[in-house]
Amino acid sequence: MRRTAVYRNELFLQHRPGYDHPESPDRLQVIYRELDREDTGSCFVYPGFEPASTEIIGLNHSRALIEKVAATAGHAHDFLDADTRTSEESYAAACLAAGALVDAVNRLDRGEIDNAFCLVRPPGHHAERDRSMGFCLFNNVAIAAHWAVEELGCRRVMIMDWDLHHGNGTQHSFYDSDKVLYCSTHQYPYYPGTGAVIEIGTGAGRGYTVNVPLAGGQGDMEYAAIFNELILPVARRFEPELVLVSCGFDIYDGDPLGAMKVTPAGFAYMTRVLLELAGEVCGGRLAVTLEGGYNLQGMKEGALAVLTELCGEELSGSYPEYLGGEYADKLEKSRRSSVRLPQLDQVVEVVGNFWDI
Numbered sequence: 534m535r536r537t538a539v540y541r542n543e544l545f546l547q548h549r550p551g552y553d554h555p556e557s558p559d560r561l562q563v564i565y566r567e568l569d570r571e572d573t574g575s576c577f578v579y580p581g582f583e584p585a586s587t588e589i590i591g592l593n594h595s596r597a598l599i600e601k602v603a604a605t606a607g608h609a610h611d612f613l614d615a616d617t618r619t620s621e622e623s624y625a626a627a628c629l630a631a632g633a634l635v636d637a638v639n640r641l642d643r644g645e646i647d648n649a650f651c652l653v654r655p656p657g658h659h660a661e662r663d664r665s666m667g668f669c670l671f672n673n674v675a676i677a678a679h680w681a682v683e684e685l686g687c688r689r690v691m692i693m694d695w696d697l698h699h700g701n702g703t704q705h706s707f708y709d710s711d712k713v714l715y716c717s718t719h720q721y722p723y724y725p726g727t728g729a730v731i732e733i734g735t736g737a738g739r740g741y742t743v744n745v746p747l748a749g750g751q752g753d754m755e756y757a758a759i760f761n762e763l764i765l766p767v768a769r770r771f772e773p774e775l776v777l778v779s780c781g782f783d784i785y786d787g788d789p790l791g792a793m794k795v796t797p798a799g800f801a802y803m804t805r806v807l808l809e810l811a812g813e814v815c816g817g818r819l820a821v822t823l824e825g826g827y828n829l830q831g832m833k834e835g836a837l838a839v840l841t842e843l844c845g846e847e848l849s850g851s852y853p854e855y856l857g858g859e860y861a862d863k864l865e866k867s868r869r870s871s872v873r874l875p876q877l878d879q880v881v882e883v884v885g886n887f888w889d890i
């Protein structure tokens with residue numbers, strides 16, 4: 534049985550962007566409730582962890598932004614941009630969210646855990662160096678990747694971002710770096726507007742940003758083809774020493790903000806592919822962090838699917854069916870030629886200039 538660390542804390546439920554806001558505490562509450570069940574929760578370890586310090590957050594963010602977010606502490610309602618609202622505890626929750634992922638990376642580095650899922654709020658991947666946006670205060674995954682490279686001496690970190698939205702903040706944090714490979718699948722054109730195929734990185738970072746913009750309507754088979762024929766081959770060439778996943782459940786079939794059709798089997802499959810990759814190249818070191826997802830059923834089912842794959846155990850009687858069988862075989866065999874995905878052909882052509890895939 535793998536040592537899968539789950540990061541949870543009641544403070545993540547205290548970030549309250551407002552009663553009508555889609556990024557509500559309920560999103561995490563439904564997952565925490567599943568973990569409180571005897572048959573799921575006992576499969577995991579729950580490490581203690583600290584908020585990220587200003588210095589650590591400063592690896593990815595400007596002093597001015599950190600002060601701006603810190604200034605919201607104790608205020609019932611503040612706005613960081615049109616859709617990024619805060620409450621009394623939001624700053625504290627944001628520091629703790631970043632701290633969770635940094636702690637996971639440290640424990641992976643020391644070999645104390647095999648993999649991790651940070652079930653945190655607020656999310657992070659839209660947050661830019663000097664700007665909070667898109668429900669995100671600080672960029673949790675970018676902070677952790679900086680930490681891994683600059684403090685732990687990791688030479689190559691891969692970030693896979695399968696959230697519905699493009700992770701503009703994460704992309705920009707490492708756009709000129711060959712130490713961090715950023716791969717994103719996302720609905721396009723859509724919020725935040727970035728993530729075109731031609732956005733490939735700059736300078737030493739050319740080829741280290743891989744964008745797969747999708748029209749909408751894509752489901753398990755299409756995502757499986759993208760992972761089988763693009764993500765996995767590029768990642769094998771890159772050989773990351775650590776794999777980080779920006780996991781959005783807003784690609785779930787039925788999410789109110791998106792038009793994707795991914796089911797729990799699809800989330801399980803993508804996790805499995807990345808775990809296999811991590812097993813091949815970096816001793817399985819992989820940490821998943823929660824980004825978006827606005828359908829509560831999707832949050833629950835998606836999280837259970839990812840957690841099941843991470844720990845390699847059947848968590849409960851209702852979630853074993855996608856672990857094997859015919860459907861998993863079909864996903865494994867899914868190729869560009871078997872799904873209609875003109876965008877993927879274009880990406881493979883561009884990426885093929887940098888990677889022998």
Ligand SMILES: [Zn+2]
Pocket residue numbers: 696697698781783824825826
């Ligand atoms: Zn999203």
